Amino acid sequence: MTTEIAASTPLVAIVGRPNVGKSALFNRLTRTRRALVEEVAGTTRDRIYGYFEWNGRYVRVVDTGGVEGPEADPFSALIRTQVLGAIEEADMILFVVDASEGMTAADQAITDLLRRSTRPVVLVANKSDRRGARGRLLDFYELGLGEPIDISAYHGEGIGDLLDEVVDRVPRVEAPPREDRLRIAVVGRPNVGKSSLVNSILGQERTIVSDVPGTTRDAIDTPFEFEGHQMLLVDTAGIRKRGKIERGVERHSVQAAEHHISRADVVFLVVDQGDLTVAQDTHIAGAVLDEGKGMAIIVNKWDLAEDRAARPEFAARLDRRYDFAPWAPVQFTSALTGEGVRELLELAVHIQQVRQRRVPxxxxxxxxxxxxxxxxxxxxxxxxxxxxxxxxxxxxxxxxxxxxxxxxxxxxxxxxxxxxxxxxxxxxxxxxxxxxxxxxxxxxxxxxx
The missing domain is CATH 3.30.300.20 (K homology (KH) domain)
Known part of the structure; x- marks a missing residue:
């Protein structure tokens, strides 16, 4: 079981256009490296949650993907939906702009988007340590959001002033209670339906779903409750063979996914019912075994199976393929129809109880x-x-x-x-x-x- 900050803690959303340093700020505030940081626009696509403590005050924070026009990235509309969801649930917005580049048309468009919300907005001018950045700060007054707080997320300059502003403007919650949660990692090859399954479990579009392999780049934590059990669901990036992992963003994503396996209590290994013989699936199962975790093998997209009555045959094939882990149960699900999803969560609770068993x-x-x-x-x-x-x-x-x-x-x-x-x-x-x-x-x- 893992301990998480309570969901009642105030939430601050970090928004802005791509590559202005939102993920660097998230990592600086949470003192982690959970959000991917690359000099590539659009590195973050999904919402990533964390928290920080400042002067005895606790605040949750969510990192979002960069907002841009649909012509720039096929995922832009999906990212925009995620950002709007983060704004809606947040108590406060940190609108991050790039002081080294000055104000852009994209910054103005995001400002118009934020004005439709009733949430308070703090304008954060990042990269203010770069040459010429101070002279461009005056441009941002045209946005009508007040005086920008100039910072350098990379070097940590100005972060104290920003934190003072945040804790002064969010609801006061002193030392919130922590909750023990069952941490479930959803792992598998790219494009086997992990994010769709996560969304089906949660009943909301929590992660971006597309038929393009590698859509999920970050490991996305979502706390939720199931029949009185506090859980934390992690949708990880697809794990490819090492020889096929691209440098940069995808490499970081795979490393983060493997890290989340090590921190999980129970791992859902998602496989595609149309392709059960991929060696990479057994490689991932071996990694789970090496970490000593609980595991269930999830045959997803079962609604597309040609012979839905062939479950025993499918299970027997999986037993032979995963003979090194015969103790791992097989569960058939359909993220599209919700088939088997409730049973999957019941199975996770059972596995965690088994993991706590002591033999005299x-x-x-x-x-x-x-x-x-x-x-x-x-x-x-x-x-x-x-x-x-x-x-x-x-x-x-x-x-x-x-x-x-x-x-x-x-x-x-x-x-x-x-x-x-x-x-x-x-x-x-x-x-x-x-x-x-x-x-x-x-x-x-x-x-x-």
């Missing part, structure tokens, strides 16, 4: 003793593995420590045998478990074969 030490040793007596380890050069004692050291993931005479005598097949027996006896469906074998002298009780 006496029951664990009794099981291992019985397993060894029924099927003992093989001899290796005249020596045999001896298990003295077993205990569960951790949860999430469940971690078991085996004290043995020599870990080098453990064959991978016997390790799998022991894992299967533990899973069968104590029910660890949906989560990876870890088994560690440590050398110990034989002064402990020995589990004999």
């Amino acid at each position: 030490t006496s029951d664990l040793n009794m099981l291992v003793r019985r397993a060894v007596s029924e099927h003992g380890p093989s001899n290796v050069h005249g020596r045999r593995l001896k298990i003295m004692y077993v205990t569960q050291a951790e949860v999430a993931p469940p971690t078991f420590i085996f004290f043995v005479n020599d870990p080098e005598l453990l064959h991978f097949s016997y390790r799998r045998f022991l894992e299967n027996r533990i899973r069968a006896a104590f029910g660890f469906e949906g989560t990876a478990i870890r088994m560690r074998f440590r050398r110990r002298s034989e002064d402990r009780h020995e589990v004999e074969a």
Whole structure:
């Protein structure tokens, strides 16, 4: 479980045209590198949320994509919709302009857009440390939004003054309560329907959906509640084969997606029902396994399946393909119709409960003793593995420590045998478990074969 700032905390939206430094400001305020920063217009397409604390006051902040005309980018209309959504839910707007370039027609158009909102607006002149920028600050008075606060998000200049202005103008919430949330990462190859599935779960267009691979560039966190359970949903960028990852923005997106897998409690691996044999899917599953996370394999776009009665056959194919993670359940969904979405969230709650399960030490040793007596380890050069004692050291993931005479005598097949027996006896469906074998002298009780 992860701890998140409460949704009742005031929200500030960062808006502006492309490449004025909105994401750099977001990262500066939140002291993170969650938003992608590149010298490429349109790097951020979706809404990204974070928070900061200043003088004992907590404020949430949302980064948005750059607003521009539809002729500039095929995603412009979708980005504009996302920006309008952020403005609507925010308590205050930070309108970021580029002081080094001066006022532009795009800045004027965004000003007209902001005037339709009742939210207070603070004009932020970024990149004011660049040559000639100070002389262009006067131009921004023509926007009619008051005196601009000049800053450099990259170097941190003027940020204190900006924070003072923000906390003076947003509703006062002192030290808001934090909420423990189940963090779910939605991962998969590009264009398998991750964002559509996220939007179906949330019941709103939270992320930009397009049939162009790589539409989602940032990992987008959205808190929500399901049947009394506090959850956080992360729609990650599609993970490609390393040889096919473009430099720059896409490379950062993939790294962020892999980072969010490491921070997740449960991972939804989304695969396309029309193409189940792609090696990259198993690569992603392997990464989830290595991180010791909970996982469910999601067969999306099931409404497009030619034979919808063939679920058992599909599940059997997936079992064979993901034989290294036979514990991962398969769920069939359709983001378009909502089929299987509720069951998916129920499955996530179940998996998280399983990840918190503890096995009494006496029951664990009794099981291992019985397993060894029924099927003992093989001899290796005249020596045999001896298990003295077993205990569960951790949860999430469940971690078991085996004290043995020599870990080098453990064959991978016997390790799998022991894992299967533990899973069968104590029910660890949906989560990876870890088994560690440590050398110990034989002064402990020995589990004999």
